[in-house]
Amino acid sequence: MISISQNNLLGSNPCKLLFIIICFNISNNIDARPISWSGGSTIMYKSNFMMTSYYYHYSPSYKYSLGLEYIDDKHFDEKYVNFRTTYLLNRINTDNSQGNLYLTGSLSSESSSHYNYGFHGDWETRRIFTSFSFIDKNTNVRDYNESELQLGIAPYKGEYNDLHTWIMLKSKRDTINDQWDTYPFIKLFKGDFLIEIGTDNSHWDIHYMMRF
Amino acid sequence: MRYLIVLIIFPMNLLLANTHHDHGSHMHHEGHEHVHKSVDGTNTQIDESKYNDFIAGMSDAKIVKVDVKGMVCDFCARGIEKTFYQDKLVKKVDVDLSTGKVLIAYKSDKKINTDEIKNIFLDNGQTATNVVIIMEL
Structure with missing residues (x-):
């Protein structure tokens, strides 16, 4: 398990903090494609029972993205802005698949002890999508971490410019609730627009994304 | 109840997707690839039907x-389309996910640089393995 204590992190070495900001990306969830093409921008809206977020990121290169995220944290009743960055550690392209491994990190406007870092990876073909993530979250209230797994199947192979559909299963666990929460969702995208809608029968997960 | 809504949305979506396949503006081909002699004399595989659709009505162009x-x-x-269309000498781009091929029509005065093209794909997250000028119209 990745764990850096607040004291160790901030102790007397701001370089460590800077290192985390630059090298590790912080995210609140797995984002589909956290880095765009070189020069590309992405706007995201995400809402679930823990928080609502509005996120914009820009990718100066295909290797990393920089962004700002406004978060309404329902669980801890906080509102703040995150500076987020994601770095592509490795990408494997084959004829029929693509795999990615990312480092991610964020620093909150709330305080210097409010930050996240972690990693996530994905692998997909035109029929199958899998991903995982682990995020260590440090807040003013308490520190915890989140793990997430996703598995998806495309019922048909859409061509370029078609409406694409994915039937997905998401499994999440955080150390606050300390239990795996598994539920289905649907991912739809066409052109520059993507939406994910899911529910565990007690709350909705909604994720909207636009690229330009 | 919420599961039910998701289950309703999904078949509706499939229906929309099938409708799009029937009447969509994007042409779909099951891909019958043929050997085609490129400008430099090497043989390359192309889907003749898709290629003919792509170059229909086109003149003064180099097809890559x-x-x-x-x-x-x-x-x-x-990003592939978006990046290539930033080049004023690009007339048309066609992305084919099923074959993993992209056709690009440049104006005939474009000097083709294969490294430049490969870098555009790299910047978009893919890997271009082979770049061939297949026709000069």
């Missing part, structure tokens, strides 16, 4: 075919 690895997702391939 690119074999691409990692081009499995429409949403992730959007």
Whole structure:
């Protein structure tokens, strides 16, 4: 398990903090494609029972993205802005698949002890999508971490410019609730627009994304 | 109840997707590839039907075919078109996810630089393995 204590992190070495900001990306969830093409921008809206977020990121290169995220944290009743960055550690392209491994990190406007870092990876073909993530979250209230797994199947192979559909299963666990929460969702995208809608029968997960 | 709503949305979506397949503006081909002699004399595989649709009515152009690895997702391939169309000498781009090939029509006065083309794909997240000028119209 990745764990850096607040004291160790901030102790007397701001370089460590800077290192985390630059090298590790912080995210609140797995984002589909956290880095765009070189020069590309992405706007995201995400809402679930823990928080609502509005996120914009820009990718100066295909290797990393920089962004700002406004978060309404329902669980801890906080509102703040995150500076987020994601770095592509490795990408494997084959004829029929693509795999990615990312480092991610964020620093909150709330305080210097409010930050996240972690990693996530994905692998997909035109029929199958899998991903995982682990995020260590440090807040003013308490520190915890989140793990997430996703598995998806495309019922048909859409061509370029078609409406694409994915039937997905998401499994999440955080150390606050300390239990795996598994539920289905649907991912739809066409052109520059993507939406994910899911529910565990007690709350909705909604994720909207636009690229330009 | 919420599961039910999701289950209703899904078949509706499939219906919309099938409708799009029937009447959509994008042409779909099951891909019957043939050997085609490129400008430099080498043989390359192209889908004749798709290629003929692509060049229909076109003149004064150089047609480039690119074999691409990692081009499995429409949403992730959007940058290919966007980046190429920034070049004023690009007339038309066609992305084919099923064969992993991209056709690019340049104006005839474009000097083709294969490294430049490969870098555009790299910047978009894919790997261009082969760049061939297949026709000068």
